[in-house]
Amino acid sequence: MKTTLLAALASLIAFTSTAFAQGTTPEVPKDVAAVPADAKKTESGLASKVLTKGTGTTHPTATSNVTVHYSGWTTDGKMFDSSVKRGKPSSFGLNQVIKGWTEGVQLMVEGEKRRFWIPGELAYGNTPNGGRPYGMLVFDVELIKIN
Numbered sequence: 001m002k003t004t005l006l007a008a009l010a011s012l013i014a015f016t017s018t019a020f021a022q023g024t025t026p027e028v029p030k031d032v033a034a035v036p037a038d039a040k041k042t043e044s045g046l047a048s049k050v051l052t053k054g055t056g057t058t059h060p061t062a063t064s065n066v067t068v069h070y071s072g073w074t075t076d077g078k079m080f081d082s083s084v085k086r087g088k089p090s091s092f093g094l095n096q097v098i099k100g101w102t103e104g105v106q107l108m109v110e111g112e113k114r115r116f117w118i119p120g121e122l123a124y125g126n127t128p129n130g131g132r133p134y135g136m137l138v139f140d141v142e143l144i145k146i147n
Contacts, residue, residue, distance in 0.1 A: 024084065046118060051114060054111035056112070056143075058109065068090055070084070075135065100122035100123050100139075114140075116139045
C-alpha cells in the first residue's frame with residue numbers, strides 16, 4: 001500500500017513539474033486585430049495599454065538588460081512566440097530587439113504588464129521576409145526585472 005501511494009505521489013509530482021515547466025498558452029487578446037481607442041500612442045506609432053500596474057519606480061534605458069515574460073500575436077490572432085508558453089522568462093538587451101520593443105519596454109517599470117501594438121516599421125516590416133511575422137504585431141509584456 002505504501003509503495004503504491006508513494007509511486008502515485010511521485011507520478012503526480014513529475015506531472016505537475018512538467019506542466020509548470022512547459023507553461024501555459026495565453027489567450028488571444030480580444031483587441032488583437034486593431035489598436036483600441038483607449039491605447040496611448042507615441043510619435044513613432046507605437047501604441048500601448050497598461051494591463052497591470054507595476055511596483056517599480058525606475059524605467060529601463062535603451063541599452064538596459066531586462067528579464068521579461070511575453071507573448072506575441074499577429075493581428076489575425078496567431079501566436080508566433082511566447083516565453084509564457086515555454087514556461088521560462090527571457091533576458092536580453094533592449095538594444096538587441098525590434099525597435100518597438102526598445103521603445104516600448106522603456107515606458108515600463110518592474111512588475112508592470114503592458115500590451116503593445118507595434119507597427120511593421122518598428123517590427124520586422126510590412127512584407128513577408130524569411131518566415132518572420134510581418135505587419136502590425138501585438139505583444140503582452142511583463143517586465144520582471146531590470147538587470
